[in-house]
Amino acid sequence: MKILSQIFAMALGLMAMISAPAHxxxxxxxxxxxxxxxxxxxxxDSVEAYSATHARQDPHHVRAKPSLIAKxxxxxxxxxxxxxxxxxxxxxxxxxxxxxxxxxxxVGYLLAAAVVPTLEKPTRIDRADGDIHPEGNPHVHMNPHxxxxxxxxxxxxxxxxxxxxxxxxxxxxxxxxxxxxxxxxRWENAAKGLKGARVVVHHKSFSYLLDWLGVxxxxxxxxxxxxxxxxxxLEALLQTLSRRSASVIIRTPYDSxxxxxxxxxxxxxxxxILPFTVGGDNQSNNLYELFDRxxxxxxxxxxxxx
Numbered sequence: 001m002k003i004l005s006q007i008f009a010m011a012l013g014l015m016a017m018i019s020a021p022a023h024x025x026x027x028x029x030x031x032x033x034x035x036x037x038x039x040x041x042x043x044x045d046s047v048e049a050y051s052a053t054h055a056r057q058d059p060h061h062v063r064a065k066p067s068l069i070a071k072x073x074x075x076x077x078x079x080x081x082x083x084x085x086x087x088x089x090x091x092x093x094x095x096x097x098x099x100x101x102x103x104x105x106x107v108g109y110l111l112a113a114a115v116v117p118t119l120e121k122p123t124r125i126d127r128a129d130g131d132i133h134p135e136g137n138p139h140v141h142m143n144p145h146x147x148x149x150x151x152x153x154x155x156x157x158x159x160x161x162x163x164x165x166x167x168x169x170x171x172x173x174x175x176x177x178x179x180x181x182x183x184x185x186r187w188e189n190a191a192k193g194l195k196g197a198r199v200v201v202h203h204k205s206f207s208y209l210l211d212w213l214g215v216x217x218x219x220x221x222x223x224x225x226x227x228x229x230x231x232x233x234l235e236a237l238l239q240t241l242s243r244r245s246a247s248v249i250i251r252t253p254y255d256s257x258x259x260x261x262x263x264x265x266x267x268x269x270x271x272x273i274l275p276f277t278v279g280g281d282n283q284s285n286n287l288y289e290l291f292d293r294x295x296x297x298x299x300x301x302x303x304x305x306x
Contacts, residue, residue: 025045025046025047025048026043026046026047026048026076026077026158026161026162027048027050027074027075027076027077028043028047028048028049028050028075028076028077028079029050029052029071029072029074029075029077029078029079029102030049030050030051030052030079030080031051031052031053031059031078031079031080031081031085031086031090032051032052032053032059032080032081032141032277033051033053033054033055033277033278033279034141034147034277034278034287034290035049035051035079035080035081035112035141035150036049036050036051036278037049037278037286037287038147038150038151038154038287039077039079039154041151041172041176041287042151042154042155042158042169042172042173042176043158043169043172044168044172046158046162046165046168046169047158049079050071052068052071052093054279055253055254055275055276055277055278055279055280055284056253056254056280057254058252058254059081059085059086060085060086060088060131060226061088061089062086062088062089063089064089064092064093064096068093069093069096069097072093072094072096072097072099072102073097073098073099075097075099075102075108076101076102076108076161077102077108077109077110077157077158077161078090078094078102078108078109078110079110079112079154080110080111080112081111081112081113081138081139081140081141082111082112082113082114082135082138083111083113083118083133083135083136083137083138083140084133084134084135084138085113085133085138085139107157107160107161108157108161110153110154110157112140112141112146112150113135113136113138113140114135115149115150115153116140116146116149116150118135118136118137118138118140119136119137119207119208119211120133120136120137120204120207121134121135121136122134131224131225131226131227132225137204137207137208139204139205139206139207139208140208141208141277142205142206142207142208142209142212142276143208143209143211143212144180144183144184144187144212144291145184145212146208147180147287148177148180148181148184151173151176151177151180152173152177154173155169155170155172155173183288183291187291187292187295190295190299191213191295191298191299193299193302194213194214194215194295194298194299194302195213195214195215196214196215196216197215197216197247197248197298197302198215198216198217198218198244198245198246198247199215199216199217199218199246199247199248199249199250199298200217200218200219200220200221200237200241200246200248200249200250200260200263200269201217201219201220201221201249201250201251202220202221202222202229202249202250202251202252202255202256202259202260203220203221203222203225203226203251203252203255204220204225205251205252205255205276206250206274206276209274209294213295213298215298218240218241218244218246219237219240219241219246220237221233221234221237221249221251221259221260221263228256228259229258229259234259234262234263237263238263238266238267241263241267241269245267245269245305246267246269247269247301247302247305248269248270248271248272248298248301248302248305249263249264249269249270249271249272250271250272250273250274250298251271251272251273251274252273252274252276252280253273253275253276253280253281257271269305270301270304270305272297272298272301274294274297274298275290275293275294277290278290280293281293
């Protein structure tokens, strides 16, 4: 009887192990594709990451759709750029989802701009000045050094949310960090020839990229951030470029082509679409390819103007 009881107990234990649910993945609601990819790189199979936007969508302007609310309700971690980039839609999603553990100030809420030094903080806040971000420029991912800092913060959040896998997150982060720093060295060496180059931008999307590479912005197609280019402003910019030329006019995949193509036709300066984020073109399918492709496009345009 004792042996039968032991067999019965072992069988019950085995059945419990078989019927026990698998360890749940950490659900990450990322506002932009770059953070979705970073979450997957640090989290591996223990993370399921969803991007609220795609590369051809302006992250300033997103509709708070029911499908996004549903994703937010499932989230363990909200992971976004911050610096008011998503201010027009993220708070609405959070209010509708009603999750206390992913609100600002909780471990389930991570803003990239809150953990890195930001550029272009305004000295005054006036809506007449256009789309102004009080905390600074939100497009911090365009400097890979910032991605390294954000990855460290993300690792700590994942460890706090999923303590059982802390060692795995730490190991994946350390492997990523080593590989990423090597890639930064390679990119900086490859881009030495771009230092001092002059560019025209459509919007302030690439400020961190230009600052990192030592490239100078000599003009913007938008008269004010977020305000569509006007004929008068473009004519004035044309006069500026007659005195200070540029190597390239750059825009994101979601910016209108009209102004950059007009200026390119008037000046002969090539207008180039930089991928801006993962998936921005067919050669930018991950974070490494994003910077490979961006530097290659800038180099090609710059060499063509020399």
